[in-house]
Amino acid sequence: MLVAAASSHVAAQTTQVTRAAKFTELPCTETYGKFDESTRAIARCGTVTVPQDRAAPNNTALQAVVLPVVVYASPTAHGTPLIFLAGGPGESAIDAAQQALLDTPLGQMLLRERPIVAFDRRGVTTDSHRASPDLSSVEYQARYPRKEAVAPLRDTVTRLTTFLRKRGVVANNFTTLAAIEDITDVIHALGYSRVVLLGASYGTREALHFVRRHRDMVESIVLDGVAPPNAVSLLDSATIVNAGRDVVSRLVEDCKQDESCAADFADLPKAVAWLGADTLGALRRTANFPDNGGWHTLGARGAAILSVIGMASTWEAIRAQAPAVLVEFARYDTLRSPLAARVLVAAAADPTLTGGHGERVPLVRYIAFCGDRPQGEPFVGDRTVCDALGVPFSGPEAIARVTSDVPALLISSGYDAQTPVRFADDAARSLAHSFQVLFPMVGHVAIGRPIAMACAAVVIESFLGQPDRAPASTCVSSILPAFAPNRISKEP
Numbered sequence: 001m002l003v004a005a006a007s008s009h010v011a012a013q014t015t016q017v018t019r020a021a022k023f024t025e026l027p028c029t030e031t032y033g034k035f036d037e038s039t040r041a042i043a044r045c046g047t048v049t050v051p052q053d054r055a056a057p058n059n060t061a062l063q064a065v066v067l068p069v070v071v072y073a074s075p076t077a078h079g080t081p082l083i084f085l086a087g088g089p090g091e092s093a094i095d096a097a098q099q100a101l102l103d104t105p106l107g108q109m110l111l112r113e114r115p116i117v118a119f120d121r122r123g124v125t126t127d128s129h130r131a132s133p134d135l136s137s138v139e140y141q142a143r144y145p146r147k148e149a150v151a152p153l154r155d156t157v158t159r160l161t162t163f164l165r166k167r168g169v170v171a172n173n174f175t176t177l178a179a180i181e182d183i184t185d186v187i188h189a190l191g192y193s194r195v196v197l198l199g200a201s202y203g204t205r206e207a208l209h210f211v212r213r214h215r216d217m218v219e220s221i222v223l224d225g226v227a228p229p230n231a232v233s234l235l236d237s238a239t240i241v242n243a244g245r246d247v248v249s250r251l252v253e254d255c256k257q258d259e260s261c262a263a264d265f266a267d268l269p270k271a272v273a274w275l276g277a278d279t280l281g282a283l284r285r286t287a288n289f290p291d292n293g294g295w296h297t298l299g300a301r302g303a304a305i306l307s308v309i310g311m312a313s314t315w316e317a318i319r320a321q322a323p324a325v326l327v328e329f330a331r332y333d334t335l336r337s338p339l340a341a342r343v344l345v346a347a348a349a350d351p352t353l354t355g356g357h358g359e360r361v362p363l364v365r366y367i368a369f370c371g372d373r374p375q376g377e378p379f380v381g382d383r384t385v386c387d388a389l390g391v392p393f394s395g396p397e398a399i400a401r402v403t404s405d406v407p408a409l410l411i412s413s414g415y416d417a418q419t420p421v422r423f424a425d426d427a428a429r430s431l432a433h434s435f436q437v438l439f440p441m442v443g444h445v446a447i448g449r450p451i452a453m454a455c456a457a458v459v460i461e462s463f464l465g466q467p468d469r470a471p472a473s474t475c476v477s478s479i480l481p482a483f484a485p486n487r488i489s490k491e492p
Contacts, residue, residue, distance in 0.1 A: 021048050021185035023069065031128045032070055033098045042111070044071045048119070048189045050182055052173045063168040066132035067182060069119040070094050071190060072102070072111060079114030079464075080219050081192050083183065086118075087201025087225070087445070089176065089369070090362035092126050093118040096200070100448045106457035114196070119186050121206075123174035123364030133169045135363040136160065140379075150380050157388040160363060171389045174364055175371030177398055180209045187217060194219050196464065200445050201225040201419060205372070208402040208427070220407040220467040222460055225419040225445040228427040230401040235369075235378040235418070243417035244310030245303070248272060248326070250414050251313060254441060254481055255323050264486035265323040271330035275302035286334045287341035300347035305329055308346045311417040314443030316451055319415060320484045327486070367391050372398050403430040407467035409460065411447075414440035435463065437473045441481045452479050 028035060028045040035043055048067045051057040084101060086093035097118035101107040110116055120126065123135045138156045141149060161171055172178075183206070187195055196219050199207035204223040211218050233239040252269055255261040265271075274280065282299035289296055309326060313319040318339065325340045335341055369377045370391040376383035386392070408431045412424040421438060428434045437459050442452040447460070455475035463471040 021050055021189045023048055023186075023189040028070070031130050032068065033094050033128075035098075039072060039098075039102060039111075042072050042074045042077075044073070045069070048182075048186050050122075050185045052122075052168075053170070054178075054181060061168055062170065062173070063133050065122045065182070067119050067122065067186060068094060068130045069117065069186060069190075070097070071115055071117050073115040074111055076112050077115050080194055080196050081115040081117055081187075081190070082110060082196040082198055083187070084116060084118045085183075085197060085199040085203030085206045086121075087203050087227075088124075088362070088365055089121075089202045090124055090365035091202075092120050092124050093203070094120050094130075095126065104447060104453045104457065106447050106453065106460055109457055109461055117186065117190065117195075119182075121364070122179050122182055123362075123367060125362050125364070133164070133167070135164065135169070135171075135174065135367075137360045137362045138366075140359045140361050150384055153380070154384050154388045157363070157366065157385055161389050171363070171367050172371070172391045174367045175391065175394050175398075176206060176368050177209065177371060177394045180206060180213060183210050184214060184217070193217065197221040199223050200447065202227050202368075204419075205229055208404075209397075211404045211406050212400075212402045215404060215406060218406050220409070220464065222409045222411070222463065223424070223427075224411040224447050224456075225416060226410050226412065226424040226427050227419050228402065228423060229372070229397075230399055231423045231426070232373060232375070232399050234373075234423070236375075237378070237381065239420075240311060240417055241303070241307045243420045244307035245276070246420065247310035247313050247415050247417050248306045248322075250440070251310075251319065251322055255483060258480070258483055260485065261323060261483040264483075265327055267330075268323050268327060271327045272306065274330050275306055275326070277302065283329070284333070285329065285340075285344055287344050289341060289345075298344055298348040300344055302329075304347040304349075305343060307417075308343050312343070313415050314413075314417065316443065316449065316481070319443070320482050323483055324486055363389075374399065401430050402427070403432075405432040407463075408434040409463040409467075409471060410434055410436045411456065411459070412436065412438045413442040413444055413446050413449075413452075414438065415442060416444040418444050433468070435470050437471060437476065439476055439479060441479055451481070455479060 023046050025046040028043050032045045046069055048069055050065050052062040052065050084093050084097050086096040124131055125134050125136055194217055197207040205227045207221050227234055252272055255268055280302045282301050284299050286297040309322050313322050321339050328340050366377055366385050370386035371394040374393045377385045410424040410428055412421040428436055439446045439452050442449050446452045447456045458475055459471045459473050
């Protein structure tokens with residue numbers, strides 16, 4: 001097991017790593033995820049050990065950081081190696097590559113052309129516990145009002161932070177800026193000098209930080225779901241709410257252009273306008289919750305309903321039903337569809353009907369947000385959890401605009417409330433050799449969306465082949481959303 005190997009590797013060292021990092025190859029067991037016959041044959045697995053605190057690499061009181069690494073290199077992969085940076089923050093790049101990249105058309109093309117490197121960022125926790133140190137996760141139990149959830153979260157984080165510190169793990173050593181130099185060490189440990197960076201969602205932030213620091217090590221970058229460092233409002237409640245409303249507006253226009261949708265939901269524009277009216281108070285709607293006692297009546301503001309539907313419309317299956325659900329909320333006091341009931345709970349912010357289950361949140365996600373954002377963790381809304389972690393804002397570099405002449409491809413999606421199009425537009429202003437491609441009818445991170453992944457592969461392959469030219473993107477216009485028919489009004 002990797003954890004056992006990593007632990008013995010760390011125990012064998014009496015000091016932090018001061019020499020050049022190296023790749024220690026280990027068997028590709030299930031600790032490194034799942035491999036099929038084709039990927040197992042071309043995969044190399046192992047670890048790269050780096051200092052926890054680069055400012056004090058010989059501090060014997062601190063555990064070294066052992067980064068799990070998987071390299072996929074087919075016999076035909078002679079192109080510039082590609083480093084895949086996953087989102088989150090706190091998502092495993094190894095798992096994301098295996099579950100969401102390699103099986104896509106883009107992943108298959110890349111495997112034939114160039115080595116693909118995925119390594120878990122410092123602090124990431126996984127079910128296989130391959131990280132060392134493993135920062136673990138905490139349970140976040142939603143409560144209303146939200147401030148009632150903060151105190152127990154703060155107490156849990158305080159206990160875990162104290163536990164880790166006693167074992168030589170300091171939370172402030174796991175921020176985004178602290179993790180950037182790990183990319184450098186992995187590249188060097190594998191014997192590479194220049195790479196292509198593929199960042200998805202929050203991984204785009206790490207890619208941009210790396211380009212700022214190490215321009216000569218980067219041939220080109222591909223950013224999908226752009227979250228630039230200077231987007232300080234990223235994931236703030238107001239940003240997400242407004243972005244969700246924008247997605248609903250786009251959905252209304254797309255429905256108008258679809259003959260069947262326009263016929264089925266001719267009153268959709270009026271329904272959305274009514275739900276979004278400033279004078280509209282809380283709506284009382286009744287829905288069936290079979291797992292939580294049956295029928296309940298809840299109050300929710302129309303604006304909250306629009307935002308929830310807009311945010312959820314990043315998923316094709318939900319977007320297909322969105323027109324029906326919007327009309328259902330506007331027309332009926334009693335909701336019939338299961339999706340409408342789920343939207344009602346989310347919009348009403350009533351955790352008693354969510355099954356009572358908390359969400360497991362990687363501790364490193366809170367650490368990253370606390371270091372990256374002056375205003376603190378976005379879901380808590382302040383620096384309460386940051387203070388419990390002992391993680392201050394990382395300083396001006398964390399939010400500075402990235403200026404670079406590295407060839408860059410910025411991909412945005414129209415149905416994306418997490419990283420709205422305007423973030424990519426803004427980032428492109430200071431990326432001198434950048435190209436932008438918008439997938440107007442696709443959700444967050446186009447390369448992983450079934451409706452768009454083939455076209456995304458064409459766009460990215462075109463860019464990587466000729467990064468000084470605008471990529472081939474005509475296929476984008478052929479991607480059209482599908483909307484479910486109006487069944488509600490036809491039921492007795």
